[in-house]
Amino acid sequence: MAQLEIKNVTRRFGDFVALDNVSLNIEAGEFFTLLGPSGCGKTTLLRMIAGFDMPDAGQILLDGKDLADIPPEKRPIHTVFQSYALFPHLTVAQNITFSLRMARNALSEVNARLQQSLDQMRLAGQADKYPHELSGGQKQRVALARALINRPRLLLLDESLAALDAKLREEVQVELINLQRDIGITFVFVTHAQTEALALSHRIAVLNHGRLEQVDEPSKLYGFPGNRFVADFIGHINQLEAQVLESVHSHLHLSVAGLGDIIAPPLPGAIPGQRGVFSIRPEQVRIGMHNELAELKNHFSGTIQSVLYQGDVSVYRVGLADGVTVEALLPNSAPGRAQLFEAGDTVKVGWRHDAGMLFHD
Amino acid sequence: MYSSRYGLWAAALAVYAFLYLPLAIVVAYSFNDSRLNAEWVGFTWHWYQVLLHDEDMLIAAGNSLLIALVSSLISTVLGTLAGIAIYRYDFKLLNFLVMAPVAMPEILLGVSLLLFYIQVLNLTLGMLSVLLAHIVFSIGFVAIVVRAGLAALDVSIFEAARDLGASPWQTFRHVTYPLILPCMIAGGLMAFTLSIDDFVVTFFTAGVGVQTLPLHIYSMIKTSVTPEVNAVSTLLMLLTLALILAAARFAPDMLKGKY
Numbered sequence: 001m002a003q004l005e006i007k008n009v010t011r012r013f014g015d016f017v018a019l020d021n022v023s024l025n026i027e028a029g030e031f032f033t034l035l036g037p038s039g040c041g042k043t044t045l046l047r048m049i050a051g052f053d054m055p056d057a058g059q060i061l062l063d064g065k066d067l068a069d070i071p072p073e074k075r076p077i078h079t080v081f082q083s084y085a086l087f088p089h090l091t092v093a094q095n096i097t098f099s100l101r102m103a104r105n106a107l108s109e110v111n112a113r114l115q116q117s118l119d120q121m122r123l124a125g126q127a128d129k130y131p132h133e134l135s136g137g138q139k140q141r142v143a144l145a146r147a148l149i150n151r152p153r154l155l156l157l158d159e160s161l162a163a164l165d166a167k168l169r170e171e172v173q174v175e176l177i178n179l180q181r182d183i184g185i186t187f188v189f190v191t192h193a194q195t196e197a198l199a200l201s202h203r204i205a206v207l208n209h210g211r212l213e214q215v216d217e218p219s220k221l222y223g224f225p226g227n228r229f230v231a232d233f234i235g236h237i238n239q240l241e242a243q244v245l246e247s248v249h250s251h252l253h254l255s256v257a258g259l260g261d262i263i264a265p266p267l268p269g270a271i272p273g274q275r276g277v278f279s280i281r282p283e284q285v286r287i288g289m290h291n292e293l294a295e296l297k298n299h300f301s302g303t304i305q306s307v308l309y310q311g312d313v314s315v316y317r318v319g320l321a322d323g324v325t326v327e328a329l330l331p332n333s334a335p336g337r338a339q340l341f342e343a344g345d346t347v348k349v350g351w352r353h354d355a356g357m358l359f360h361d
Numbered sequence: 362m363y364s365s366r367y368g369l370w371a372a373a374l375a376v377y378a379f380l381y382l383p384l385a386i387v388v389a390y391s392f393n394d395s396r397l398n399a400e401w402v403g404f405t406w407h408w409y410q411v412l413l414h415d416e417d418m419l420i421a422a423g424n425s426l427l428i429a430l431v432s433s434l435i436s437t438v439l440g441t442l443a444g445i446a447i448y449r450y451d452f453k454l455l456n457f458l459v460m461a462p463v464a465m466p467e468i469l470l471g472v473s474l475l476l477f478y479i480q481v482l483n484l485t486l487g488m489l490s491v492l493l494a495h496i497v498f499s500i501g502f503v504a505i506v507v508r509a510g511l512a513a514l515d516v517s518i519f520e521a522a523r524d525l526g527a528s529p530w531q532t533f534r535h536v537t538y539p540l541i542l543p544c545m546i547a548g549g550l551m552a553f554t555l556s557i558d559d560f561v562v563t564f565f566t567a568g569v570g571v572q573t574l575p576l577h578i579y580s581m582i583k584t585s586v587t588p589e590v591n592a593v594s595t596l597l598m599l600l601t602l603a604l605i606l607a608a609a610r611f612a613p614d615m616l617k618g619k620y
């Protein structure tokens with residue numbers, strides 16, 4: 001039995017369907033992420049797990065027990081809010097021990113746990129400060145410490161990294177992974193940032209328009225997206241109009257606008273004549289001069305249209321026949337060279353016959 | 362460029378003179394050693410001594426202070442509850458019901474309360490009716506300040522409190538109440554200043570049963586204006602000013618949401 005079971009949950013706000021028959025199982029000790037664009041229903045689902053909203057239909061079970069009649073203050077579930085929601089009139093120590101004091105724990109117990117928590121979250125010198133005296137990273141650690149001090153069964157994190165600047169966010173991601181591994185509490189994380197989701201999670205559920213699109217491990221989600229939405233939402237992907245010419249056990253033979261015939265990985269159930277979109281990640285596309293890519297089954301001639309230098313990598317946009325373009329991502333591993341090709345260069349582009357995938361319409 | 366700046370200064374000066382000169386004159390003539398508010402004769406504390414020995418004046422002042430104290434305390438409690446209610450529930454009618462007495466012309470409020478107390482409640486006009494009337498017009502002001510204070514707070518702190526196991530009462534006791542306390546004090550001080558110098562509503566609801574300071578000053582002016590009136594007005598002005606400054610000390614941090 002999964003620790004948290006979400007069974008056929010539906011939630012409507014007037015005519016708007018925020019969640020449409022969503023079912024999910026979250027295992028104990030998992031770092032689980034709800035990912036999707038804004039308005040996809042992820043926050044609504046999180047609020048239902050916390051108890052601030054109720055499903056119109058369906059059930060949410062924690063350890064097999066229906067949460068429907070249990071108010072938020074009685075659920076062994078705590079939330080790290082997007083704004084952190086620290087109590088402005090209480091010190092760091094008073095904030096962190098809030099749940100213990102509300103439950104009327106003995107003072108000696110409260111102080112012992114506070115000390116432990118301050119040490120664990122590297123807040124030792126901050127106990128008597130007020131929230132407005134803290135940096136963004138410290139506030140975030142106080143919010144985490146406050147939510148974890150009475151060891152909830154489940155920790156919910158609502159876009160909890162969004163308020164941090166980019167550099168700090170990377171540090172906090174590593175801390176969060178280590179923390180979750182050390183304490184073993186189930187984390188349910190909500191975010192619209194796919195890189196964050198990929199970096200942190202054991203499993204990710206992708207939501208769109210209140211529907212569950214796919215639940216999988218990060219590498220599976222990225223490498224084998226179940227549909228066009230997931231492919232496009234997780235990372236970047238080239239999308240090319242295609243038609244099936246031949247479908248056999250080992251491969252697909254496609255006709256792609258601007259490219260001609262290509263070989264693609266097999267897709268069970270594909271039949272000749274079927275239309276769809278051939279999708280391939282930019283880092284799978286290679287660029288070479290003259291005949292460098294001749295060993296690849298899929299290779300074409302093109303012209304570099306633009307180069308986006310990003311430091312570690314550069315993104316090249318290559319124009320092919322009929323106005324079709326593909327993006328290629330190449331590492332700038334040669335020191336001191338900003339780019340390998342320049343706009344206007346005539347090049348070859350290609351990719352392996354087992355790269356990319358077809359999504360039918 | 363410069364001339365327009367001088368023009369602005371002159372205009373500002375004129376406006377402030379128009380606002381504060383009458384008050385300054387009242388204060389100045391309270392120290393005038395003459396029975397008339399006509400020409401400056403010399404400095405004296407005489408009128409303040411007269412004031413201290415004026416039995417009727419002292420009774421009126423005592424009544425005013427008592428009414429202001431009790432009505433501001435009661436309206437602080439009720440106004441706070443109303444402020445929390447209109448903050449929490451998006452219910453337009455409730456908002457209107459709480460705020461209407463603030464916007465209503467005082468004369469209308471006075472007349473309607475008079476009729477209500479006499480014809481419906483069959484109440485003898487006096488201390489109690491004035492007290493009730495002052496509570497009626499003060500609640501809205503307290504509610505406005507408390508609601509503004511709540512609106513400046515991050516909504517999710519109330520959810521955070523419940524999320525961390527606080528019952529609704531614990532959430533109020535440990536989170537809401539300490540955070541709106543400065544607003545409650547500011548609102549209470551406002552209610553006190555409104556009550557202590559109220560004339561119109563008090564005039565209609567006092568009857569002959571009770572004399573307050575503003576009513577007494579009015580009756581003195583009807584017979585003869587002596588500098589004693591200036592003296593008592595000066596003291597009232599000082600008290601009001603002190604209370605408003607105190608209220609402003611509590612309120613601004615709250616209204617900026619900094620606290």
